[in-house]
Amino acid sequence: MIQRHRSHQLEDVSILQFQSRLPEQWVVRRKSPDYGIDLEVEIFNFDGAATGLCFNVQLKATDDPTKRYKVSIEIDRLEYARSLDIPTLYVRYCDYDKSIFARWNFALDLPHPEGKKSKTLHFTASDAFNDAFIGSIFSTLIVLRNLRLCLPSQQFVILPECPTRPDLIGALTATLTKQFAPFSRIAVGLNSFQISPILVRCIVTDTDVQLSIDKIAGLVLEFDDSDELISLVYYGLIALVERVGFRLHAAQLSNIAIRTGISTKKRELAALAACTLDGDTAAGIRLALLNNIHITQDEYYISVLSTLLNSNPHTVDFSEVEKFYLAEVEYQKKHGIQLASTHYSLANLLNHSGRYRDAIRQFNIARRIDPSYLDEYYFICELASSLFTIKRNRCALSLYARCVSLNGSPRDHLNLSDALIADGKIGEARAHLLLCNACDDPIIRDIADQRLYACDYLDSLGGPAGNINNPEILTKAYNTALQEMNLKHAAMLSVILAVFDESNERLWLDAMRFTFLRHQEAAFFCFFKCAHYYCGSWPYLHFRAEVEQLRTHSGLLVTFDELDMYSTQLDSSRETLWPKIQMRRFGPPSFDFKNQ
Template sequence: MPNRIRSHVLEERSLAFLREVFPDSWVIHSFSKDYGIDVQVELFTENGDRTGIRFYGQVKATDNDVSDDVLRLDRSHFEYWSGHTDPVALFRYFDTTKQLQWCWLHDVDWLMKPGNESLDVAGLLKTWNIAISPTEVEKYLHARRQALFEPLIPPYEITIEQLDNNDVAPVIAAKIASKIKSKSFKVLPREMSIGHFQLIFAPNKIASSYSGLPGFVFHHKEKLTEGELVEHALLATFLCACRYERIIFARSLASVSAPLLYRAAGEELRLQFFDAMIFSLGLMSAVEMITPLLNGEADSSLPWFIFSTTCAASSWRYGEAHTWSALLESWLEKPPIPENIGPFAYNLGNSLASQGRWEEAREAYSIAIAKDATYDRRSYFWSEYGAANFEIGNFEEASNCYKKALTLEDSSENRWRLGDTLFNAGQFAKASEQLQIALPEVGERNRTYVELLLMVCNELREVWGLESQTGSPIEERDMDVLQQYTSAMNEGEIIAHLLPLMNKNAIDGCLNFNAGVLASRDGYYSIAAYRFLTCALKQRGDTEAWVNSIMCALNSGNAYLAILSAKTAHFFVGEEFLPWALGMMPGSPQIPAQIADSWRSLMTELVESFEQDRTGSEEIPVLRIHTPDGTKVFHLGNNNMG
C-alpha cells in the first residue's frame, strides 16, 4: 500500500480550515485536479440567494512558521492566473499555528521584475481576519462587478495604495486631486474606497489597474519628486482607461490634464500617449489639443515626427482614415513644419492608397518626391508609387517604378510585382522571367497568386506563341469572329480560329470570357479554363469568371490549377465564393470521380485556412519612416494600446 505523503495531509487540512474561517454564505467548490486553481468560491446572500459573484483560490499549505516563510511563485503561474475572468486569491495556510494569510494575486504579480522568472510573495501576504477580511473581499468583488458591467459615470473613483511603511497615500491622493481640478474625479486612499481605477505605489514602481485587471507599470530608478509621482500616476491611469476602452473617463482626464500627461510621457511613452489621445478624443480634437504642446518644445521636429507617424497608424486603426487624409491635405497647404512637407505628402499618399483612392495617391506621391529628393533612394517609395500607377492602369509607368525599386532592393516582392505589371502590359516573356526568378523566394502569403500568374504567362507563350503585344482594344466587329466558331472544329482549329484576336489583346476580359464559353461548350476544358482564368485575373471581382475557370480546370483533370484558382478567387471575391467552393460542386460527368472526391475533401479542409489566408493577406497599410538610424517600418494594423 502506498504511504500517505505529508502534502496530501496539509492539503486536506488547509481546505478544512478555509471552510471553518469563511462565512456560511460562501460555498467552496474544490477541484479534484490541481492545474493552478484549488477552489472556486461562490457568494450567496444571507437568505441563500445566488449572487452570481465568485472568485478562485490557490491554496498553499506549509509546516513553516510565519516569521521564516518563503513562497516563490513562477511567472507562468502568474500569467495563468491573470488569464481568468474572475479574480484569483492566494491563501497560505500555516498548519503549526493554524493561521491563514492571503492576498489577491493581481495585487502582487506586477511586482515581479521584468527579467525575473519568479516572485517571493511571503512578505506580501496579510493575515486573514475572520471579522474583517470577508467583508473586504465582498466589497471588492461587488465593486469590481459594478465597474465591469455597469456604465462608468462620474464621479470616477481612483483609489491610492502605498506598499511601503510610509503612510503617504492620503497625501498623494490629495496631490492628484488638486492636479485634476474636476468634480468628475474622486481620489481616495484605499482604506476609504475601492475605486474604479487603482494606483499602487511601491519603491521605484507605480502600477495602475482597472477593477483588478492589469494596467500599466512604471519602473523608475531615480527618486521622483511628488509632482513627478502625480504626473506618472495620472498617465498610468489614463493609459489603463484607454486599454479597457473606458473612453468617457479617458476623455475627461485628457481634457483637463493633457499638458501634465504629455510631460509625464516624455520620450519613452510619447507614442503611447499620442495614440491614447487620438483613441479617446478623436483625431481632430487630439490634434487641436496636442499641437500647442508640440509647438512649445524648443526643438519640435522629433515630437512632430512621432506625432504624425502615430496619427497615420491610429487613424487607420480607429476608422478615421478620411479625417487623416483631410488633415494631411491641410498640412500640405500650411505645414506645421515646412521642412516636413515631403513626408506629409508621402503619408497622404499612403492614406489615400489604403482607401483605394489611387489617382489621388499617385498625385500625393508625385508631390512627395518633388519636395523631398531622398525618396528617390528609397525602394519602398518606388514600390508604393508603382502600386498607385498599377491600380489606375498606368502599366508602363508602374513598370518603371518597380524597376527602380528593384535596383535599390533586389527583393522577391519587388520582382513579382514587376512581373505582374509586365503581364498586364502585355510583356508575357519578360513577366514570366521575373516571376520565375521571384517564385522560390516569395513568402507563403503571395505564393499562390505568383504561381497562378506564371502558369497563365506560360500558357500564353506555349499554346498561343505570344511573347509580347501592345494590347489594342477589342472592338465589337472583332467579337463577330467568335460567331464564326463551329462545333466541328478540333482543338488545333479552335486555337487557329482565336489566334488573330489573341494576337490583338490576349488579356482582354470580355474576349477571354466569351472564348471560354465557346471552348467549354464543346468540351475543350483546358483552353476554356485558362481563358476564364485570364478574364478573372483582369476582372478580379468577377465571381462567374473564377467559378467557370475552376469548373473547367476540374473537367480537364487539372486539379492543381483548380486549387490555385480557388484560393486566389477567395482572396479577391470574398465570402460569396465559399458556398460554391463547399457545396456547389459541378455535376459534369466529365469530371473523374476521384478528382471530384479529392476536391470536396480539400475544400472542407481549406475553408478555415481560406479565412486565415484572407485575413493575413489583407493589405494593411505600412508606414515607413526614414531616420538617421535607418528606415523604420510600422504595420498600421498593430495596436499600440497596452
C-alpha cells in the same frame, strides 16, 4: 513503517486555518483534481441566502518563516487561473506563526520570464488575510461581476480625496463635476439615485493622482503642474475604464474631450484615448491632433496610426488620416524639420486612396530628403507600382528591373513581366513568366499562366506593341469583337486587358465565358482561378448562373463549385497577392522594425 509526509500535513493544516478565518455561512469545497486550484468558496449572506458569488483559491504552505512573503507558481497554472470566469485568490500560509497572506490573480502584474516555467509572487504586510481583507471580498466580487457584465448603462462614480490638501476637495469636486457633466455615466460623489455604481477612488497628492477601482485595477499618474490636474484625471479615467473593458464608455469620454477641447501632456494617455475611437477615424485623428501626437514619431504615434488604419480597413476615412500627415508636414516646416518617413507614409496613404500622381510627388520628396530610400527594395517596388498604374511604363520598367536585381522573388519577376508586356517586349516578358511558372506559389503560377496566354494572344493579334499602352484602342477593338461575335478575338482581348485592369470583373467573366464556349479547358481553369484571386466569387457566380440556364452542362457545376471552394480556401490561407498597391501603415524605420 508508513509515514505521512510533512507536505501533506501542511496542506491540510493550511486549509483548516484558511477556512477557520472565513464567515461560517460561506461554503468551502475541495477541488479534485486541482489543476492549480485547491478550493472553491461560495459566498452566502449572514441569513444564509445565496449570492451567486464564488472564488477559487490556490493555497501554498510553508514552515519556513523566511519564505512567508514569497511563493513560486507555475506559469501555466497562472494562465489557467486567468482563463477562468471565476477569480482566483493566491494564498500563502506560514505554519511557523500561523500567518496568512493573499492576493487576487487579477491584481497581479505578471510578465512571464523568458525561458522560465514558474513565476515568484511576492507578498507584503498589506496583503495580510485579516478581517479587513475578508470583509472586502464580497464588495470586490460584486464590482468584478458588474465589470464583466459591461453594461452600456453602467455608471462610474468618482470619489475625490485630497489627503495632503483637504482645503482643495471642494474646488476639485466642483471642477470634476463640471468636466464630466456632459456624460451621464460618470458622476462625482455618491447620492441616493445611483444604482450599483462602480466606485473610482481619485486620490490627489502633491505629486500624483491615484485612480483605482477596488483592488481590481488602478494607475498612478505623476504631474509637475497643478494646472494639468483636471486633464490628467479625465484622461486617466478614460484609461481606467478602457482597461476594465468599458471601451464604449472610454470612446464616449474621448468624444467629449474633442468637443470640450481638453488635452493632456501625457502622450501615453492621449494615444490610448485616440485608439478607443478606432471605429471613427475622423474623431480619432481629431483627438490625436488635439494632443499633438503628430509632432513626434514615437511608439504612441505608431500606436494611434496603426490602430486607426487597421481596425476596419473598409471603413477608414483616408482623407482624415491625410489631415494628420499634412499637420505633421506643416509642423515640420515651422520648426525647420524634414522627415522623409512622413512623406513616405503620406505617399502610401495617397496610393491606397487611388491618388497615384499625388503619391508619386510624395515619394519623390521622400527620396530627395533621404536618397538612401533609392537603395531600399520596398521603396523602389512601391514607387514602381504607382508609376505602372498611371501608365508611366518605361520608368516602372527600370524600377522593377532594379527590384529583380535586389530581391529576385517570383513576384518581382511577375511585376517586371507586366512592365515588359506594357512596353511591347513580349519575348523578354515570356522569359520572366517562365521563371514564375517554376516557383512554389500556386497563385503566382496561375497568374503567370494567364500572362503567358496574354503574350500568345498579343503575338497572334500581330503584336500591337504600340497599342498596349493605349487602353482606349484595346477596349475599342474588344467592343468591336463583341459586336461582330468574334469570340476568339474577344477572349484574347479580354485576357490582355485584364493584365492591366485586374479588378475588372466583367473582363474576367468574359474570359471565362469565351474560353468555356470554345472548349479551351486549360485556359478556362487558369482564368477561373485568376478571376477568383482578383475579384472573389463574383465572376464565377454570374458565370454559374449562365451555365445553369444552358441546361447542357449542369454536371460540370459540381466540379466548378469544388474549384470555387478550393480557391476561396487558398486565397484565405495566405497574404493577398493583389492589388499591386500595398499600403504601408507608417514609414520606416518604424514599419520595418515592427514587421521584423
